[in-house]
Amino acid sequence: xxxxxxxxxxxxxxxxxxxxxxxxxxxxxxxxxxxxxxxxxxxxxxxxxxxxxxxxxxxxxxxxxxxxxxxxxxxxxxxxxxxxxxxxxxxxxxxxxxxxxxxxxxxxxxxxxxxxxxxxxxxxxxxxxxxxxxxxxxxxxxxxxxxxxxxxxxxxxxxxxxxxxxxxxxxxxxxxxxxxxxxxxxxxxxxxxxxxxxxxxxxxxxxxxxxxxxxxxxxxxxxxxxxxxxxxxxxxxxxxxxxxxxxxxxxxxxxxxxxxxxxxxxxxxxxxxxxxxxxxxxxxxxxxxxxxxxxxxxxxx
Numbered sequence: 001x002x003x004x005x006x007x008x009x010x011x012x013x014x015x016x017x018x019x020x021x022x023x024x025x026x027x028x029x030x031x032x033x034x035x036x037x038x039x040x041x042x043x044x045x046x047x048x049x050x051x052x053x054x055x056x057x058x059x060x061x062x063x064x065x066x067x068x069x070x071x072x073x074x075x076x077x078x079x080x081x082x083x084x085x086x087x088x089x090x091x092x093x094x095x096x097x098x099x100x101x102x103x104x105x106x107x108x109x110x111x112x113x114x115x116x117x118x119x120x121x122x123x124x125x126x127x128x129x130x131x132x133x134x135x136x137x138x139x140x141x142x143x144x145x146x147x148x149x150x151x152x153x154x155x156x157x158x159x160x161x162x163x164x165x166x167x168x169x170x171x172x173x174x175x176x177x178x179x180x181x182x183x184x185x186x187x188x189x190x191x192x193x194x195x196x197x198x199x200x201x202x203x204x205x206x207x208x209x210x211x212x213x214x215x216x217x218x219x220x221x222x223x224x225x226x227x228x229x230x231x232x233x234x235x236x237x238x239x240x241x242x243x244x245x246x247x248x249x250x251x252x253x254x255x256x257x258x259x260x261x262x263x264x265x266x267x268x269x270x271x272x273x274x275x276x277x278x279x280x281x282x283x284x285x286x287x288x289x290x291x292x293x294x295x296x297x298x299x300x301x
Contacts, residue, residue, distance in 0.1 A: 013052075044086075 235242075276282070281289035 277285050278288065281287075
């Protein structure tokens, strides 16, 4: 009677779970999560309902089959363990949140300090920029003053120490210099042409040699490809024979191993049986029994 009442209570619990699941599904159609915490709580509630439903179903099955309810005990213990784990996780979450708040405060204080340092550095940079502009203006003024002073001194020295200019060179001298320069340029042009011809010829020779090497390597590769194709054809032709030979080798090795095991087992059985026959004087070893009886007993001293 108690088992029947307990089963009815379990069925009522299952019915209540189904009703709650249906109502939650209807509400979830018109309700959305406001934050991640509500989403996690909703997922945990769904998981707990699933665990309770499975535990109740297992308890009903065990109660019907064997009249026991071990599954419910295990489910209760698991729920208690999960509750303890959730409490520990919430405590850890609180500690981490406190640490985050402390770190956030430290970062804010450091950010304010950095802002203050940045503002002071900006003021310093503005002062240095203004000073640099003043220094540049002073330097440019001094440079203009020094330039004017040097030009004035040079004009004064030139007017004081005037010297006659050198006479202009003769046309013949100009022509000789011009001809020498033309000869030098022609020699350089000729040398450059010879060098360019040499390197052009060498480039053509090297290119021909490289093309010949490439052709030789290509011929070698083509021969290797042909040889590989022939070997592949031979392999494809004898592939069945090779597989048959490998299968025969595996079967022969397995057969030899099996025969070896059988031989060793038979040898052990024969050795055991011969030992039994010798110890108990059976079969062809019956004469050993009489020999044992005929041995004189040794007297005790």
